[in-house]
Amino acid sequence: MVFKDKEAGKTINGLYVGVKLNGNKDKGAKEFQKKYAVIGYPTVLLLKDDGTEVDRIVGFGGTKDAYLQKLRNYAAGRDTLKSLLDEEFVNASDPELQYKLAQKYVSHYAFGKAAEHFSRVLELDAENKLGHRTEAQFYVALGKARDGNIKELETLLASSKDINYLQMGSGVLIKCYTKNNEVDKAVQMFDRMLKLSPDDTSLMNKFAWTVYKQKWSNQYAHAIEIAGRAVELDPKAAAIWDTLSWLYAANGNQEKAIHAMEHAIAVDPNEPLYKQGLEKIKGGKS
Amino acid sequence: MKRLLFLLVLGSLMACQGSSPIDQSTNAVEGVAFIRAALDQAMTRAKSENKLVLVDVYSDT
Numbered sequence: 001m002v003f004k005d006k007e008a009g010k011t012i013n014g015l016y017v018g019v020k021l022n023g024n025k026d027k028g029a030k031e032f033q034k035k036y037a038v039i040g041y042p043t044v045l046l047l048k049d050d051g052t053e054v055d056r057i058v059g060f061g062g063t064k065d066a067y068l069q070k071l072r073n074y075a076a077g078r079d080t081l082k083s084l085l086d087e088e089f090v091n092a093s094d095p096e097l098q099y100k101l102a103q104k105y106v107s108h109y110a111f112g113k114a115a116e117h118f119s120r121v122l123e124l125d126a127e128n129k130l131g132h133r134t135e136a137q138f139y140v141a142l143g144k145a146r147d148g149n150i151k152e153l154e155t156l157l158a159s160s161k162d163i164n165y166l167q168m169g170s171g172v173l174i175k176c177y178t179k180n181n182e183v184d185k186a187v188q189m190f191d192r193m194l195k196l197s198p199d200d201t202s203l204m205n206k207f208a209w210t211v212y213k214q215k216w217s218n219q220y221a222h223a224i225e226i227a228g229r230a231v232e233l234d235p236k237a238a239a240i241w242d243t244l245s246w247l248y249a250a251n252g253n254q255e256k257a258i259h260a261m262e263h264a265i266a267v268d269p270n271e272p273l274y275k276q277g278l279e280k281i282k283g284g285k286s
Numbered sequence: 287m288k289r290l291l292f293l294l295v296l297g298s299l300m301a302c303q304g305s306s307p308i309d310q311s312t313n314a315v316e317g318v319a320f321i322r323a324a325l326d327q328a329m330t331r332a333k334s335e336n337k338l339v340l341v342d343v344y345s346d347t
Binding site (some may be wrong): 001003004005006009012013016017019020021022023024025026027028032038041042043044045046047048049050051054072074075145152156208248 | 316317318319320321322323324325326328329330331332333334337339340341342343344345346347
């Protein structure tokens with residue numbers, strides 16, 4: 001944790017006054033998060049003493065050195081969202097500036113805002129002299145898909161081989177397909193992703209759990225096979241044993257369901273949900 | 287005895303006056319000195335010390 005580090009303490013304490021805010025518990029936290037549009041945890045907001053946002057860092061990630069350099073830059077007013085927005089005020093038709101703003105919003109997970117600026121990049125650099133077209137097209141399509149218009153993203157991903165775009169885009173598409181109960185399309189997208197990342201046990205569990213939760217009964221056997229492969233790859237993954245157990249129960253195999261849930265409990269004996277799950281399954285619930 | 291009680295009360299009053307809302311559980315000895323959930327106080331301090339405010343919004347759930 002970078003904030004407990006001695007060097008980080010020295011650097012940050014010299015530039016910032018630090019405040020910890022528990023987003024779920026502290027007084028005024030809800031209002032604060034609404035005012036600054038905080039969308040997830042952890043989010044580190046960097047503010048002027050009048051409350052103006054200078055920039056923010058969303059999520060974990062990056063090395064300690066990179067993190068501290070970012071905080072030094074922001075304290076000096078370099079590369080901040082505010083400095084880019086100020087620049088945009090006088091130079092809105094600069095495509096590179098629009099690109100920097102778009103990237104800044106991507107780093108904040110503010111994909112709607114990012115899509116707006118990527119659209120400007122496409123308009124202002126129609127001949128793709130800066131080489132940002134593919135990235136801009138992806139984020140514009142992603143922005144539309146998040147609003148429910150998935151056609152553009154579907155077309156783009158159908159021919160894309162970029163694993164990053166596929167991972168981000170498939171997540172949004174799967175959510176839309178699931179919401180619309182388009183089971184075949186959702187399963188095809190999962191299968192495509194699993195072919196690209198055959199050892200990704202987290203993705204396997206996501207697929208299997210989606211099948212169980214959505215009650216896609218014609219996919220139970222397929223999901224059991226996928227979850228079974230996942231626990232072979234990672235036998236210490238209690239959550240996947242739990243998924244497998246519920247799938248067996250839903251598919252009418254109580255004996256295997258009990259066996260799988262007992263595995264989950266053996267791996268993580270402190271998780272009460274697995275013990276409760278075992279009781280429910282023994283009682284005939286699926 | 288009376289004097290001892292007086293000293294105890296005085297001592298506890300002084301301790302209260304000097305206390306800050308720094309959250310010891312999240313304030314590592316050598317790390318960042320965080321103030322707990324006191325934005326107004328942080329803004330005032332930032333102004334007087336010519337610093338920015340760093341707000342770490344987190345969740346423990």
